[in-house]
Amino acid sequence: EIVLTQSPGTLSLSPGERATLSCRASQSFSSNYLAWYQQKPGQAPRLLIYGASSRATGIPDRFSGSGSGTDFTLTISRLEPEDFAVYYCQQYGSSPLTFGQGTKVEIK
Amino acid sequence: QVNLVESGGGVVQPGTSLRLSCAASGFTFSSYGMHWVRQAPGKGLEWVAFIWYDGTNKVYEDSVKGRFTISRDNSKNTLYLQMNSLRAEDTAVYYCARNNHYDGFGYHDYWGQGTLVTVSS
Numbered sequence: 001e002i003v004l005t006q007s008p009g010t011l012s013l014s015p016g017e018r019a020t021l022s023c024r025a026s027q028s029f030s031s032n033y034l035a036w037y038q039q040k041p042g043q044a045p046r047l048l049i050y051g052a053s054s055r056a057t058g059i060p061d062r063f064s065g066s067g068s069g070t071d072f073t074l075t076i077s078r079l080e081p082e083d084f085a086v087y088y089c090q091q092y093g094s095s096p097l098t099f100g101q102g103t104k105v106e107i108k
Numbered sequence: 109q110v111n112l113v114e115s116g117g118g119v120v121q122p123g124t125s126l127r128l129s130c131a132a133s134g135f136t137f138s139s140y141g142m143h144w145v146r147q148a149p150g151k152g153l154e155w156v157a158f159i160w161y162d163g164t165n166k167v168y169e170d171s172v173k174g175r176f177t178i179s180r181d182n183s184k185n186t187l188y189l190q191m192n193s194l195r196a197e198d199t200a201v202y203y204c205a206r207n208n209h210y211d212g213f214g215y216h217d218y219w220g221q222g223t224l225v226t227v228s229s
Contacts, residue, residue, distance in 0.1 A: 033213070033215075037216075039153075043221075044203055044219040044221055045153065045203075045216070045219055046219070047215060047216060047218075050208070050217075056217065088152065090153070090155075090215070090216075092213045092214055092215050093213070094213070096155060096167075096170065097143075097155040097158070097213060098155065099152055099153040100152070101152050102152045102153075
């Protein structure tokens with residue numbers, strides 16, 4: 001099983017600041033099959049990034065993904081009020097599909 | 109637009125069964141694989157099961173293997189999760205999610221709103 005470790009657990013930032021979220025895998029997996037999801041309280045997750053760096057439909061360009069192998073990053077260039085949420089990475093290259101434990105981006 | 113609506117959740121006793129449904133609309137259901145993903149209260153996301161577009165292949169997370177069965181009825185545009193021998197640790201919100209293509213693992217491009225399953229005596 002591929003274990004994904006996200007850091008930090010909580011990120012306290014102000015609107016307008018840059019957020020950098022990390023996701024590290026216990027082993028490399030197929031073709032950068034890495035996705036990022038955003039989840040707000042009481043809502044279902046929403047796909048942000050797939051294939052490590054491709055933005056999903058309708059996702060603003062302030063969200064970007066990068067990385068390969070075992071180290072991946074989600075960057076939010078300038079935080080908007082609606083971006084404060086929990087973010088999960090997921091690998092979908094091998095079974096079982098696994099998620100990281102999440103990074104909460106909170107208002108400082 | 110793509111719409112996924114789960115139903116069937118509720119409060120059940122340990123050792124009993126429950127069947128969840130996920131009604132799909134706004135896309136050609138029979139052309140996409142589908143997943144179940146769960147989230148225990150206050151916890152992170154956990155993938156549960158995946159079914160190919162035609163139902164011929166199914167894959168499960170180890171803790172539910174032998175107890176849960178994923179299935180689909182493409183004539184009714186509906187995904188199911190039959191959950192038997194339920195345990196307290198199965199308590200979670202269960203989401204259905206669309207796979208981004210018809211076979212093989214992919215990312216979850218659309219999600220339902222979830223249905224809560226509580227296993228408690």
